[in-house]
Amino acid sequence: DAGITQSPRHKVTETGTPVTLRCHQTENHRYMYWYRQDPGHGLRLIHYSYGVKDTDKGEVSDGYSVSRSKTEDFLLTLESATSSQTSVYFCAISEEQSYNEQFFGPGTRLTVL
Amino acid sequence: AQTVTQSQPEMSVQEAETVTLSCTYDTSESDYYLFWYKQPPSRQMILVIRQEAYKQQNATENRFSVNFQKAAKSFSLKISDSQLGDAAMYFCAYRSYSGGGADGLTFGKGTHLIIQP
Numbered sequence: 001d002a003g004i005t006q007s008p009r010h011k012v013t014e015t016g017t018p019v020t021l022r023c024h025q026t027e028n029h030r031y032m033y034w035y036r037q038d039p040g041h042g043l044r045l046i047h048y049s050y051g052v053k054d055t056d057k058g059e060v061s062d063g064y065s066v067s068r069s070k071t072e073d074f075l076l077t078l079e080s081a082t083s084s085q086t087s088v089y090f091c092a093i094s095e096e097q098s099y100n101e102q103f104f105g106p107g108t109r110l111t112v113l
Numbered sequence: 114a115q116t117v118t119q120s121q122p123e124m125s126v127q128e129a130e131t132v133t134l135s136c137t138y139d140t141s142e143s144d145y146y147l148f149w150y151k152q153p154p155s156r157q158m159i160l161v162i163r164q165e166a167y168k169q170q171n172a173t174e175n176r177f178s179v180n181f182q183k184a185a186k187s188f189s190l191k192i193s194d195s196q197l198g199d200a201a202m203y204f205c206a207y208r209s210y211s212g213g214g215a216d217g218l219t220f221g222k223g224t225h226l227i228i229q230p
Contacts, residue, residue, distance in 0.1 A: 033217050033218075035217070035218075040222060041222060042117075042204055042220035042221055042222045042223050043158075043204065043218070043220045044220070045217035045218070045219075048217050058217055059217075088156065090158065092158075092217075092218075101148065101160045101163060102217075102218060104157070104158035106156065106157060107156050107157075
């Protein structure tokens, strides 16, 4: 299995609270991604990174920011959590070539009350 | 933008039988990659099979095979000799070729596969 960990694995927070989710990889892959999974929507891309300090927006980036100061870590921040951000969040990594699969972390279940 | 459609929210099959999961996609690109991911109750996303659009030959992985029809933009997954461990959500996904590694995956909404013993 690809070396991807996510922390925390579960979190319950209140509306308006800042939240940071961490993705850590030991594979030295260049590309990292954050997705959210909601019933009836599959997985949707939030943000991605193509190198240290190089990030870009995905399909559902509103209300989220990301940072990548080291190859191995990709942080997802909800500046002020809302109930609509209750979801399961997945981190994924990928090597250089497009045809390579994305390896997924175990996911973080976030509940915003 | 690309879209991926899985028209079967749920499928049921008897153990040891064959089942086919449907996936269609919409794109204006000629080069791309298609994937089927499995998500069991553990929530882990597991790659089942991958198809490069420039390859005419359908991909196979043991009991899993695809029927890739590029002109029809169809990418179905066939599971032969279904086993109880195949029970899961199955997601079809698209990845652009032109973006290098920078493109994320575009997923369908998933098909819940039930295996009847």
